[in-house]
Amino acid sequence: MSNVIVVGCGRVGSQLANMLSDNGNNVCCIDKNADAFANLGRNFNGSTVQGVGFDEDVLIRAGVEECDVLAAVTQLDNTNLMCAEVANHLFGVPHVISRLYNPDHERAYMQLGIDYVCGTSLVAEDVFSKIVSGHGSHIDTFGEFEVLRFTLDLSSRDNAKTIRVSELERDHEVRIIAFERADGSASSIPTPDSLLYAGDSILACVRHDVIAQFSRYILD
Template sequence: MRVIIMGCGRVGASLAGALERLGHEVAVIDKNLESFRRLGSDFHGDQVIGTGFDRDVLIDAGIERASAFAAVSSGDNSNIISARVARETFGVPRVVARIYDSKRAAVYERLGIPTVATVPWTTDRFLRLLVPDGDTEMWRDPTGTVTLLRLPLHDSWKEHSVAKLQDMTGARVAFVSRSGVTAVPAENDSLRMVDDVYVATSSAATRDITALIANEPKGT
């Protein structure tokens, strides 16, 4: 597919190279000619000088036949304007914008434009690497409403069912990883101590759920 990238900084250049290695047709837009040096001599895609929200520049980059658009410049305003033009004016089906301000990212998510909120994502990633045993939150949606948790089960949960865990916690088991194999379990499947259990829940319930599964299940 054809992918257009707005912004040829380190992220844009890295993304362009990765996409091209996967066999995709890539065009990169940047207003600074010198920025294209980051692409390297192995890059064979299009290099278009200009701003990513200019109609003529986008047409030169092949937006009319693009299947995806990524706005990854250093400016939130430029990224979101470019993303909206790609989505609303040219009807590009897959559009993603990098946003530094997490509050604004949540707003644009509600408008139907997926965003990567750089600072919160980086912070969460560092926390998981620095204190992996103390952080069970694996993902949170930009509005802060829904969370994906990795549950460190108490030993006594062994052989209890997925349905029991869901009933007690109010969370939904999204998937279970067992000995390197990941699957979506049935409600009558039994849990094992080797399982890494991931559940989707409301962010407000995170602490209560973590406390519940760290103890023996009631009624055992």
């Protein structure tokens, strides 16, 4: 369960806030227009704060000091960028995601190290996948798939020390792209018979709809 702030309560923001809330997260939605909160519907069980999403006082009221993820999904690139910068640099929010309308700004976002979703369709689903993947593991999105880099956690398997690549791929419909031993002694593109050890660094391609299940292998 994460503490998430969603800035912007339009179609995308309200959909994202409800998806996150339904997934068991603590969600606070910020919008400068109080009427926008009607988009959340009656079943939303998070909180709301009226105000501008890059205002420090507004963010503090929304719980930014205990926030794990902030998603800025208003309809204005400049507003989303300012929200992301304030959350990241002033409050140290671990994971900040910004919606990006104008692809010409993509290079600037990359240079600033801001995670983003570019486009106008399926934005809520893409941001949701980034948040659910969590653990700072998200690298990129390709259609229905996320590329993740993470430390392998096998504690859910009765503290087993190893797992075979073929087993991990078969049971969870993922593709292991590469791995590096925990001590840095070796790295490799795996074969189906390769053994992965707890603590190894893994690069994997995971379909959106299995990330929640697969996250038990991602070390917090």
